[in-house]
Amino acid sequence: MSTALTTGSHSRNGHRFTHCDSDEENGDYNPQQWQHTGQVFSLAGSVASKDFEEQKALDSNAENWKEKRGLVSNDQGEDNYILAEARKPLWRKVPIASSLINPYRIVIVMRLVTLALFFHFRILNPVNDALALWIISVVCEIWLALSWIVDQFPKWFPITRETYLERLSLRFEREGEPNLLAPVDVFVSTADPLKEPPIITANTLLSVLSVDYPAEKVSCYVSDDSASMLLFDTLSETAQFARMWVPFCHKYNIEPRAPEFYFSQKVDYLKDKVHPTFVRDRRAMKREYEEFKVKINVLVAKAQKKPEEGWVMQDGTPWPGNNTEDHPGMIQVCLGSAGALDNEGKELPRLVYVSREKRPSHQHHMKAGAMNALVRVSAVLSNAPFVLNLDCDQYMNNSKALREAMCFLMDPQFGKKLCYVQFPRRFDGIDSNDRYANHNTVFYDINMKCFDGIQGPVYVGTGCVFNRHALYGYEPPSEKMPKMNCFCWPSCCCCCSSDSQSTFDDVEEIHEGLEGFEEKEEPSFMSLKNFKKRFGQSPVFIASALMEDGGLPKGTNTRLLIKEAIHVISCGYEEKTEWGKEIGWLYGSVTEDILTGFNMHCRGWKSVYCMPKRAAFKGSAPINLSDRLHQVLKWAMGSTEIFLSGYCPLWYGYSGKLKWLQRLAYTNMIVYPFTSIPLLIYCTIPAICLLTGKSIIPILTNFAGIWLMTLFMSIILTCVLELRWSGVSIQDWWRNEQFWVIGGVSAHLFAVFQGLLKVAGIDTNFTVRAKSADDTVFGQLYVFKWTTLLIPPTSLVILNMVGIVAGISDAVYNGYDSWGPLFGKLFFSFWVIVHLYPFLKGLMGRGNRTPTIVVLWSILLALIFSMIWVRIDIFLPKQTGPVLKQCGLEC
Numbered sequence: 001m002s003t004a005l006t007t008g009s010h011s012r013n014g015h016r017f018t019h020c021d022s023d024e025e026n027g028d029y030n031p032q033q034w035q036h037t038g039q040v041f042s043l044a045g046s047v048a049s050k051d052f053e054e055q056k057a058l059d060s061n062a063e064n065w066k067e068k069r070g071l072v073s074n075d076q077g078e079d080n081y082i083l084a085e086a087r088k089p090l091w092r093k094v095p096i097a098s099s100l101i102n103p104y105r106i107v108i109v110m111r112l113v114t115l116a117l118f119f120h121f122r123i124l125n126p127v128n129d130a131l132a133l134w135i136i137s138v139v140c141e142i143w144l145a146l147s148w149i150v151d152q153f154p155k156w157f158p159i160t161r162e163t164y165l166e167r168l169s170l171r172f173e174r175e176g177e178p179n180l181l182a183p184v185d186v187f188v189s190t191a192d193p194l195k196e197p198p199i200i201t202a203n204t205l206l207s208v209l210s211v212d213y214p215a216e217k218v219s220c221y222v223s224d225d226s227a228s229m230l231l232f233d234t235l236s237e238t239a240q241f242a243r244m245w246v247p248f249c250h251k252y253n254i255e256p257r258a259p260e261f262y263f264s265q266k267v268d269y270l271k272d273k274v275h276p277t278f279v280r281d282r283r284a285m286k287r288e289y290e291e292f293k294v295k296i297n298v299l300v301a302k303a304q305k306k307p308e309e310g311w312v313m314q315d316g317t318p319w320p321g322n323n324t325e326d327h328p329g330m331i332q333v334c335l336g337s338a339g340a341l342d343n344e345g346k347e348l349p350r351l352v353y354v355s356r357e358k359r360p361s362h363q364h365h366m367k368a369g370a371m372n373a374l375v376r377v378s379a380v381l382s383n384a385p386f387v388l389n390l391d392c393d394q395y396m397n398n399s400k401a402l403r404e405a406m407c408f409l410m411d412p413q414f415g416k417k418l419c420y421v422q423f424p425r426r427f428d429g430i431d432s433n434d435r436y437a438n439h440n441t442v443f444y445d446i447n448m449k450c451f452d453g454i455q456g457p458v459y460v461g462t463g464c465v466f467n468r469h470a471l472y473g474y475e476p477p478s479e480k481m482p483k484m485n486c487f488c489w490p491s492c493c494c495c496c497s498s499d500s501q502s503t504f505d506d507v508e509e510i511h512e513g514l515e516g517f518e519e520k521e522e523p524s525f526m527s528l529k530n531f532k533k534r535f536g537q538s539p540v541f542i543a544s545a546l547m548e549d550g551g552l553p554k555g556t557n558t559r560l561l562i563k564e565a566i567h568v569i570s571c572g573y574e575e576k577t578e579w580g581k582e583i584g585w586l587y588g589s590v591t592e593d594i595l596t597g598f599n600m601h602c603r604g605w606k607s608v609y610c611m612p613k614r615a616a617f618k619g620s621a622p623i624n625l626s627d628r629l630h631q632v633l634k635w636a637m638g639s640t641e642i643f644l645s646g647y648c649p650l651w652y653g654y655s656g657k658l659k660w661l662q663r664l665a666y667t668n669m670i671v672y673p674f675t676s677i678p679l680l681i682y683c684t685i686p687a688i689c690l691l692t693g694k695s696i697i698p699i700l701t702n703f704a705g706i707w708l709m710t711l712f713m714s715i716i717l718t719c720v721l722e723l724r725w726s727g728v729s730i731q732d733w734w735r736n737e738q739f740w741v742i743g744g745v746s747a748h749l750f751a752v753f754q755g756l757l758k759v760a761g762i763d764t765n766f767t768v769r770a771k772s773a774d775d776t777v778f779g780q781l782y783v784f785k786w787t788t789l790l791i792p793p794t795s796l797v798i799l800n801m802v803g804i805v806a807g808i809s810d811a812v813y814n815g816y817d818s819w820g821p822l823f824g825k826l827f828f829s830f831w832v833i834v835h836l837y838p839f840l841k842g843l844m845g846r847g848n849r850t851p852t853i854v855v856l857w858s859i860l861l862a863l864i865f866s867m868i869w870v871r872i873d874i875f876l877p878k879q880t881g882p883v884l885k886q887c888g889l890e891c
Contacts, residue, residue: 090167090407094160100725107721108152111714115145118711121704130694137685137696140678147675154665157453161610163407165400182410183217183384183550184402187374189367190392191225198234199296200393203258207396209242209349210249210257218349219382223370227321227355229311230303232332234296235353239334241292247344248285252278258395259289261428321355329357329569356569368585368592375471375584376568379541380561385550391462394619401616405465408608416477419470419605423463424448426615429623435838436628437739438621441732448609455662456607458669459597463617472545473583475603536577540564588645591638595647598666604657625842626785633747633789636673640755643670676748683745683796686828687803693810695821741835745796746789793839798861800829
């Protein structure tokens with residue numbers, strides 16, 4: 001397999017750095033193109049000390065803009081309108097109408113009162129005939145009720161937000177002036193190109209490179225955690241195709257800008273397209289994309305058979321990543337800042353391949369470790385103040401997504417307090433019925449809106465734009481800075497040396513590591529020793545971390561950047577530092593997203609949930625039952641790990657600034673897997689009652705019956721009113737309820753046991769889910785993959801079916817009086833089966849062809865339950881008088 005253009009290399013400690021652009025190799029690197037000075041960005045993002053001064057600055061800028069545009073007095077009305085628009089806020093909060101949310105709050109209170117009265121009745125009226133079942137059922141009901149309460153309280157203040165992109169352009173993109181939009185570094189993470197098809201990754205990268213944002217302000221970093229030459233070659237081909245694709249997107253303003261999904265749209269692409277050459281250019285571009293796909297498929301086919309001697313690069317040298325678990329760090333600039341022009345001569349965003357060093361003797365911390373490596377590399381090479389995090393299968397569906405985020409992050413007052421802007425996850429390739437609740441609509445359209453009304457939404461792992469300083473573990477700036485007796489960084493809890501001259505010398509040492517660094521500010525930071533303990537042994541990275549508004553120091557030496565970029569991705573760089581503990585993506589859980597966002601909120605940061613009308617990002621979802629359950633298992637496993645770690649919201653961060661409702665929300669997000677145990681028991685009890693003839697509910701009085709009906713009515717009203725204020729459809733809500741039961745009795749249950757095993761020292765590895773690149777519609781929907789996760793729900797279905805047959809048979813045999821108590825038992829068993837119906841459909845596969853293993857398991861369990869039922873002697877007559885025996889010969 002050959003590689004793309006690799007014309008030069010620099011090495012340090014066995015690491016490799018290569019370039020694709022000849023201009024950079026020849027030393028024409030221009031650091032000014034990699035950074036924006038603090039002076040420029042401070043105009044956009046700094047907080048004025050007084051409102052009057054801020055308004056005065058806006059008025060002055062607006063006047064200068066007016067003069068440069070040559071506006072005359074007869075255009076005074078239009079001029080005043082534009083100036084007024086530029087002064088207005090970039091976003092606004094849209095609370096839910098009181099006519100929608102107040103009835104919902106009232107019903108929640110009513111349901112709480114009804115629950116209290118219901119448990120008063122349940123506890124004071126035990127069922128002596130089935131005391132053990134009664135105790136177990138009451139305990140499970142109390143747990144489920146508490147789980148509902150914890151879920152409801154954060155829903156008290158749901159809000160939505162809307163942005164004004166026109167005002168953003170009026171304020172920061174004025175004609176005749178430098179563009180003041182903040183630079184953004186985009187992180188795209190991959191783990192295995194054979195399970196995450198390269199064509200999907202290529203589409204994600206193309207959507208990023210063609211984003212509606214100044215090209216010189218976008219840098220895209222791709223993390224290859226498998227050191228795959230396949231992905232390396234894919235990026236080289238993608239960089240070449242981008243030279244044609246990006247100008248096509250900008251010329252015709254198409255959406256989405258991922259070619260695979262743009263060309264697959266079943267819409268009239270001639271609608272609203274008036275350019276006479278559009279049809280011709282579109283057909284030509286589609287042919288180019290088909291050729292591009294063929295090239296990628298050829299690379300994939302070659303990658304299936306690895307040579308015995310390993311892969312060899314184009315220059316004849318062995319590929320450094322032939323051993324995926326033991327290789328040096330690699331960086332490849334596929335599109336750089338010099339000479340990276342498209343076919344129309346316009347500049348392209350930067351595209352950088354990064355593969356961190358791996359050695360068997362070091363812990364690599366999976367995705368979290370890879371993301372932290374990207375944080376350090378980007379800080380050395382571009383140091384944009386904001387960072388967008390994407391999965392390799394999460395493409396930009398809205399080319400203005402970065403502008404949406406900037407409406408919040410570049411707000412002069414509110415933006416400085418934001419740690420990130422989270423977008424909802426949306427998905428392609430899901431069947432219209434959404435059998436396994438892949439869209440997660442209830443979470444993204446209800447729960448996340450509610451989190452936004454407290455302290456901000458949780459971080460969900462992708463589609464999130466971060467404030468870089470929040471990733472560094474800094475605290476948000478306070479309005480009134482406290483007096484300090486030592487030269488400490490405001491967010492640091494440790495004190496530095498009291499010798500100010502020592503501190504000054506240390507900062508000077510950092511400056512000496514940067515050739516040409518001319519800014520000499522008053523040294524009000526930690527000492528260099530404390531910085532190195534916190535961030536690692538890289539003065540270049542430390543200097544970048546001290547720059548309040550991002551960007552690189554002026555006159556930065558190119559070779560120094562190259563060496564430091566390789567150095568900061570070495571496997572031993574994080575040793576004896578706070579990376580993964582208090583800085584960057586945190587370690588200790590496979591759901592590092594929840595943990596990272598939680599730590600930021602504990603420091604006092606706020607986050608924002610942005611829901612543009614056109615979805616910002618879209619990705620793939622596990623479409624078949626087994627993959628979906630394994631995805632849920634990963635999430636539940638991560639929550640269990642957090643619960644059993646030192647970062648549990650129940651006891652972590654009480655000295656911070658986390659709001660109580662936000663703590664309750666985070667607690668609910670890490671405790672929910674443990675609900676699987678009472679849920680599994682409660683789904684089993686109805687069948688046991690049918691098989692044994694017992695009941696867990698005593699005979700109801702009229703008063704008790706009224707309260708029970710009131711409870712059911714409050715449950716229904718809560719759901720109806722929640723759907724009313726959220727706009728979620730009844731189908732999405734019902735699918736969510738069904739999969740809550742399916743996932744609860746399978747993946748969540750396994751996650752709890754695996755978490756306990758991990759505490760005991762038995763670790764379980766997470767396997768990367770395969771992303772489907774199948775061209776057939778829903779080609780993976782009916783694929784059946786047997787896994788142990790299917791055993792508990794399969795057993796529940798069979799147990800309840802056998803119980804229903806046994807209960808009805810017993811009622812037929814015993815007569816009319818036995819039908820009344822039977823209805824309640826049948827209701828709960830049918831409740832279990834109806835919730836597990838999508839699971840049954842998944843077992844049937846295409847054409848209702850049941851897999852053999854499911855048939856055998858069903859027969860085995862049916863025989864076991866049947867023998868238990870017969871052993872209970874349900875069909876034997878119930879004797880009420882003396883036992884009569886037949887007389888024999890000796891009578």
